[in-house]
Amino acid sequence: MTVSKEEGGRRESQPESRGYFGDEDNTLRSVSLSDLMRPGNWWTWFMGFAEGWCYSREFMRLLQGLPFALAAAGTLTYAIWLKNASDAPVIARVEREINAAVEADDEERIEYGLKTLMSLRPSDQSFRFRMGVFLLTKHRQDGLAYMMPLLAPDANGYTPARRWIVNQALLEEPYVPLTEDDIERQLLLIQREAPDDSDIARRLADVYLKRSEWRLAEQSLNTAVRTYPVLSLSLARVKKQLGRPESDIITLQETGLAELQSYFSANRQDSSMRKMLAEALASLGRLPEARSLLQTGLQETNDPMLSRALSDFDLQVTAMRLQQSPLNRDVGVRNVLQVIARQPDHPGIIPIVTRVHSMGARFEREQLQSCINHWSGIVNDHQGGSDETELNRLNDARLNLSQLYVACNALPEAIELLQVVAESRPQMRVTLARLYAVSGDSAAAQTLTKTLLEESELRLSEHPKDENALQVMLECYAILQRPMESIDLVRRWCESANKPLNECSPIIQTAFGTACLRQYGILLRGEQSSSAENSVDSANTGRVLDVDKANEMLLLLDQAITIPATQAPVIVELARLSWVEDVMSAPARDRLRKLRTAGDPNGQIHMLMGTQALLAEKFTDAILLLDTANAIRSGDPSILNNLAIALCRSEPPNLERALQEVDRALAIVDDQSELHATRGEILLRMERWTEACNELLIALPDKKNDALTHELLVTAFTELGKMDMAEAHKARLIELSQD
DSSP, X not given: OEEEEEXXXXXXXXXXOOOTTBOTTSOBOOOOHHHHHOGGGHHHHHHHHHHHHHHHOOHHHHHHHHHHHHHHHHHHHHHHHHHHSOOHHHHHHHHHHHHHHHHTTOHHHHHHHHHHHHHHOTTOHHHHHHHHHHHHHTTOTTHHHHHGGGGOSSTTOOHHHHHHHHHHHTSSSOSSOOOHHXXXXXXXXXXXXXXXXXXXXXXXXXXXXXXXXXXXXXXXXHHHTTTOGGGHHHHHHHXXXXXXXXXXXXXXXXXXXXXXXXXXXXXXXXXXXXXXHHHHHHHTTOHHHHHHXXXXXXXXXXXXXXXXXXXXXXXXXXXXXHHHOGGGHHHHHHHHHHHHHHOTTOTTHHHHHHHHHHTTOOOOHHHHHHHHHHHHHHHHTOOOOOOHHHHHHHHHHHHHHHHHHHHTTOHHHHHHHHHHHHHHOGGGHHHHHHHHHHHTOHHHHHHHHHHHHXXXXXXXXXXXXXXHHHHHHHHHHHHTTOHHHHHHHHHHHHHHHTOOGGGSOHHHHHHHHHHHHHHHHHHHHTOSSOOSOSSSTTOOXXXXXXXXXXXXXXXXXXXXXXXGGGHHHHHHHHHHHHTSOSTTHHHHHHHHHHHHHHOOTTSHHHHHHHHHHHHTTOHHHHHHHHHHHHHHSTTOHHHHHHHHHHHHHSSSOOHHHHHHHHHHHHHHOTTOHHHHHHHHHHHHHTTOHHHHHHHHHHHGGGOTTOHHHHHHHHHHHHHTTOHHHHHHHHHHHXXXXXX
């Protein structure tokens, strides 16, 4: 089909052409608004316009279509510009609005501004991070929706978000609590992106040190120490645990200490730096220097932080010395009284007071009064609220106060407090029953233990493997002084539970061993009841002549010696028996020989045997045994002290060597009254009266009730011609003998 076109009266034929704007029949079709705005059609529109103009050649039609063409071209240009234009000015304006809202403390405007930033750059993780932090710091849990995607363990994670979540988790009240495993996981993800980051390495080292994962801690500290040389001290401790070369350890210690001293020299008024330096000195065993540093700082600034640090130091050193040797008991009493005078509210006082009291120390109420006043104030200031946290805090204060009352023998007050605590903490009824028994209220003790036994028997019948119920029953039998029932109960329970004793909890094992020792004491004394003491040290030294009874007693000792907690008192008793000529002497010596043959890695067997030989005045044997113990466990002040006494009292005495041994002990522990008393005795036998008197007077405050000390002072003052002082100590000696 052809289209005829007339131009100037002339017609010519042209082929048909369908326009871009026409249908197949060359008629105009309608176009929707969405089609007009679709960028994919813009080229079609433009070409249709050009085609129409080419075929029409009419100027008016061109003018009519030109506005559309201009609008289309302008729109396209604007769209391209808008797409590629920088949004920095808009973001800067929004940031200014956010800053103004922060100054005005307008949370709603801040949140709106942050959402605007997120809409401007949806893929920018920093804006999402800021939004999450803002909401979480306002304690709004919807902030987690923004934060959690940034913590993903993949490439979508955001390192600043990981750092923030870890830092806030270390606060006392974190916005988002994390477990140690969560913290470690985030730190490792950060370290994967920044392997040389010293801050992250230091944080990881802290995590590993808490878990005693020494190799991982060493790896992290090796990185952290490059930026923080002061961490060389921590690295040295870790390397020591791992058995690294001593030369490397010494080098690290010197580096870390020099760094700390450099910091401290630059600012001697910085209490925190003084405290760190003292801790470093203490870790290197330079305890006198560490304490002197804290003491000097406290005198200069009276800083509460230094006061607390000094109290912490004194209590930690005291706990360490009590662990090392029972000879340090009196020093422990003196140290804890100093802390009470300085800081009576220190929570570490109570455990030390309880520890030294269990070792036989006695306190006057006046000595503990300031500490008692502190905890009494907490108890008396309670307003009667029912909040669980507040109730727990109140009961903790009551328990602390009751322990102080027990230490100063104020048992009625302690019982009154425990009765209140036991109402909300039923597990404290066992302690209350024990306190009833100690105070002499046997009726109350029996009533309470009967109730506890009934409850525990019921629980065991329902749950035969319940170790807690078993422990309560064992405690009750111990309070009622029925050790044989404890022994039978443990045997039956182990048989029914199909569980050997050595796989039971340490508490059950200790209760069994203690019951064996108590039953042994009953048989030894031939009584029907036993002392409540946990050892047989107070047993009489009467001879055992009945062979059957002796075998039964030895069997009890054999059972008790298998328990770690009761091994030492059994060795002591076997050593005592070995020096008593009866039917048990030979079996006791045979058992001791087997123990020594099996090995004595820490010298305990030889030390205990040597001490018993000393008490039995078998000085030659004591010297041999204590010499062996000292060779195995060199530097133990208790062994050196006992060895010095044995050398001094032997016939003939070896006074020069005795003085050397006690001086070695004093070089290790210079404030131990037992050592000064021993040195005074040696000097007295060497007829060095003045020196002997001085040493004995140093020991006197802690040994004012020791008859031997006063007897030695009577001799010393008599030889010095100070008869008035000699008479005074003689009078005190008479008082002690009458008591």
